[in-house]
Amino acid sequence: MNKPHLVVVGSVAIDWIITPRAERPESVGGSATFFSMAASYLSQVRLVGVVGRDFPDYAVADLRANGVDVSGLEIVQDGLTFRWKGQYHENMNDRTTLETHLNVFEKFQPRLPAEFRGSEYLFLANIQPRLQSDVFAQMQRPRLVGLDTMNLWISIANDDLKAVLKNVDVLTLNDEEARQLSGEHNIVKAARAVRALGPRNVVIKRGEYGALLFDADGEVFSAPALPLEDVVDPTGAGDSFAGGFMGWLARPGVEPNGASLRTAMIYGSVMASFCVEGFSYDRLKGLDAAAIQRRFETFASLTNFDRASLT
Amino acid sequence: MNKPHLVVVGSVAIDWIITPRAERPESVGGSATFFSMAASYLSQVRLVGVVGRDFPDYAVADLRANGVDVSGLEIVQDGLTFRWKGQYHENMNDRTTLETHLNVFEKFQPRLPAEFRGSEYLFLANIQPRLQSDVFAQMQRPRLVGLDTMNLWISIANDDLKAVLKNVDVLTLNDEEARQLSGEHNIVKAARAVRALGPRNVVIKRGEYGALLFDADGEVFSAPALPLEDVVDPTGAGDSFAGGFMGWLARPGVEPNGASLRTAMIYGSVMASFCVEGFSYDRLKGLDAAAIQRRFETFASLTNFDRASLT
Numbered sequence: 001m002n003k004p005h006l007v008v009v010g011s012v013a014i015d016w017i018i019t020p021r022a023e024r025p026e027s028v029g030g031s032a033t034f035f036s037m038a039a040s041y042l043s044q045v046r047l048v049g050v051v052g053r054d055f056p057d058y059a060v061a062d063l064r065a066n067g068v069d070v071s072g073l074e075i076v077q078d079g080l081t082f083r084w085k086g087q088y089h090e091n092m093n094d095r096t097t098l099e100t101h102l103n104v105f106e107k108f109q110p111r112l113p114a115e116f117r118g119s120e121y122l123f124l125a126n127i128q129p130r131l132q133s134d135v136f137a138q139m140q141r142p143r144l145v146g147l148d149t150m151n152l153w154i155s156i157a158n159d160d161l162k163a164v165l166k167n168v169d170v171l172t173l174n175d176e177e178a179r180q181l182s183g184e185h186n187i188v189k190a191a192r193a194v195r196a197l198g199p200r201n202v203v204i205k206r207g208e209y210g211a212l213l214f215d216a217d218g219e220v221f222s223a224p225a226l227p228l229e230d231v232v233d234p235t236g237a238g239d240s241f242a243g244g245f246m247g248w249l250a251r252p253g254v255e256p257n258g259a260s261l262r263t264a265m266i267y268g269s270v271m272a273s274f275c276v277e278g279f280s281y282d283r284l285k286g287l288d289a290a291a292i293q294r295r296f297e298t299f300a301s302l303t304n305f306d307r308a309s310l311t
Numbered sequence: 312m313n314k315p316h317l318v319v320v321g322s323v324a325i326d327w328i329i330t331p332r333a334e335r336p337e338s339v340g341g342s343a344t345f346f347s348m349a350a351s352y353l354s355q356v357r358l359v360g361v362v363g364r365d366f367p368d369y370a371v372a373d374l375r376a377n378g379v380d381v382s383g384l385e386i387v388q389d390g391l392t393f394r395w396k397g398q399y400h401e402n403m404n405d406r407t408t409l410e411t412h413l414n415v416f417e418k419f420q421p422r423l424p425a426e427f428r429g430s431e432y433l434f435l436a437n438i439q440p441r442l443q444s445d446v447f448a449q450m451q452r453p454r455l456v457g458l459d460t461m462n463l464w465i466s467i468a469n470d471d472l473k474a475v476l477k478n479v480d481v482l483t484l485n486d487e488e489a490r491q492l493s494g495e496h497n498i499v500k501a502a503r504a505v506r507a508l509g510p511r512n513v514v515i516k517r518g519e520y521g522a523l524l525f526d527a528d529g530e531v532f533s534a535p536a537l538p539l540e541d542v543v544d545p546t547g548a549g550d551s552f553a554g555g556f557m558g559w560l561a562r563p564g565v566e567p568n569g570a571s572l573r574t575a576m577i578y579g580s581v582m583a584s585f586c587v588e589g590f591s592y593d594r595l596k597g598l599d600a601a602a603i604q605r606r607f608e609t610f611a612s613l614t615n616f617d618r619a620s621l622t
Contacts, residue, residue: 042621090496185401187519188540208498209520212538222613224533227523229499248619262616289621296619302533303614305573308559308607310353310600 004143005069006250008035009048009110009135010125010239012073014055016085016099017233017279019092024233024279028059030082031125031148034236037284038243038271039123040066041292043250045243046116048072048135050108052080062285071113079104092231093207112138121250124168125239126150129160136167144256146170146246147199148238154180162197169256171199172242178204187212188220201261203245203268205238213265215258223265224302226273226295233279237272240284244271270295315454316355316380317561319346320421320446321436321550323360323384325367327396327410328544328590330403335544335590339370341393342436342459345547348595349554349582350434351377352603354561357427359383359446361419363391373596382424390415403542404518423449432561435479436550437461440471447478455567457481457557458510459549465491473508480567482510483553489515498523499531512572514556514579516549524576526569534576535613537584537606544590548583551595555582581606 010032016025032049039045046069055075063070082105085098110131118140124132124147132147147168153161154177165171171194179185182193191202191214200216206225213221245268254260270292277283321343327336343360350356357380366386374381393416396409421442433453435443437460447456458479464472465488476482482505490496493504502513502525511527517536524532556579565571581603588594
């Protein structure tokens with residue numbers, strides 16, 4: 001039997017990151033990049049994206065070295081890569097966008113290589129909802145579709161977003177986005193309203209506070225975040241989470257259900273915790289199954305407690 | 312063998328609570344009140360505090376009905392009870408203090424009844440650190456001492472606070488207070504710095520995001536908060552947490568160690584989750600062991616996931 005494949009479409013970027021303690025210009029980033037590096041340790045990843053002539057060869061080589069199929073990465077020779085410059089504040093959660101240059105991303109029309117279209121798993125990372133729909137339409141019949149989005153699309157492309165959400169099994173978004181999309185402040189009510197838009201499962205990411213899963217059976221799961229002493233760069237944490245999450249679900253023999261989604265939440269949290277320990281995908285590069293598994297055990301012990309009784 | 316006793320000293324208050332959806336004037340509150348009501352379901356509570364002639368008889372009767380020994384509650388006939396008026400904002404986390412009247416609390420000199428002094432467990436709820444020290448000095452030899460504090464004392468009574476902390480086994484405080492007390496922004500570093508002040512165990516409360524335990528063995532435990540659809544009034548959540556936490560540790564046969572502290576964190580979270588479902592101690596009143604145990608199981612399922620492996 002062939003191993004199942006996981007297609008991701010999203011941004012591939014060159015970021016310029018400023019944190020209170022350090023700065024990294026030319027930091028390779030983008031939602032599809034982080035997702036692919038994280039998921040590559042768990043399953044067979046196929047990346048769809050676009051870059052310009054300035055995109056460094058080493059980054060393509062890094063993706064390839066991790067087994068990512070980059071045949072869907074379009075390289076536009078007369079264009080420049082999407083660039084984002086941002087500054088993190090003291091709490092490492094709030095950030096300010098200093099510059100955004102869409103460059104080749106502005107006219108991006110994702111086109112899936114023929115052999116990608118029959119893939120079993122699809123993740124629509126954070127890009128314009130209309131492009132997410134285009135990609136979905138090119139797929140034959142994926143078993144499971146995940147999607148990430150952001151406040152911008154909720155504001156300026158709300159109808160397009162709601163259209164693509166009808167095809168989605170798992171939506172990941174942060175708490176503010178859940179409130180914005182639903183119009184509900186309370187997070188339980190917000191999750192219910194978001195599920196009514198289509199996604200049977202909703203993952204609400206809360207940064208340093210972990211993530212919540214509201215699943216298709218109406219159950220709630222709370223995944224902790226690992227308290228880390230040194231957060232170097234939070235960029236890509238959410239995409240790395242999605243990579244670990246989808247990567248687990250796309251493994252041979254894993255059926256998508258309430259139990260496997262919970263395990264997926266932990267692998268997502270594991271990959272996010274590695275991501276923030278370095279700039280770019282530095283910490284996602286040299287991992288192996290044993291290192292990931294050790295951190296999975298750390299997460300397990302983080303929430304483990306003895307069952308007790310008063311009665 | 313006699314059951315162990317748990318002494319709490321703290322405020323007993325009449326609050327005026329305004330939330331975005333409702334208002335409750337004359338809402339009986341105070342740190343010792345919430346603590347006592349929550350802990351009363353788990354162990355033998357002895358309350359030390361002060362009120363004025365305006366304190367309602369029904370509240371004393373409610374404490375008694377829950378088995379709380381109120382012989383340490385001083386009633387000053389020519390004074391009025393401590394009053395606090397506060398308003399919660401839309402997110403139900405931020406609040407603004409509108410009025411504070413210390414009243415009888417201004418000259419409070421806690422005096423423990425003779426039979427309280429040999430109690431095995433002591434919780435110094437949020438009051439002036441110097442009073443916390445006075446109470447500690449009146450105790451013979453408690454097995455375990457817990458303490459809660461607030462930003463005000465960290466600012467204006469820092470030396471007094473640091474003095475009493477040397478006698479404390481478990482300190483509970485929120486994340487902002489941990490940062491303020493330690494001067495460290497990162498929560499792991501903050502917890503370590505706070506532990507160096509005396510308390511071998513530090514509990515960092517994060518409101519709707521749960522709580523973290525940094526224990527005497529250097530282990531970290533993350534307790535989730537229950538995502539609730541209707542938060543009526545967050546007042547007293549932290550004190551109710553402390554009540555459930557200390558209440559578990561003060562049960563016959565429970566030895567204070569890393570494992571029992573984790574279980575205590577969950578009973579604390581359980582009692583906090585009940586507290587916020589009503590004004591004052593409304594929801595903490597009619598509970599029983601079975602209802603508490605059912606919610607304990609809800610917390611267990613909230614973080615439960617299958618162990619899995621990549622290797």
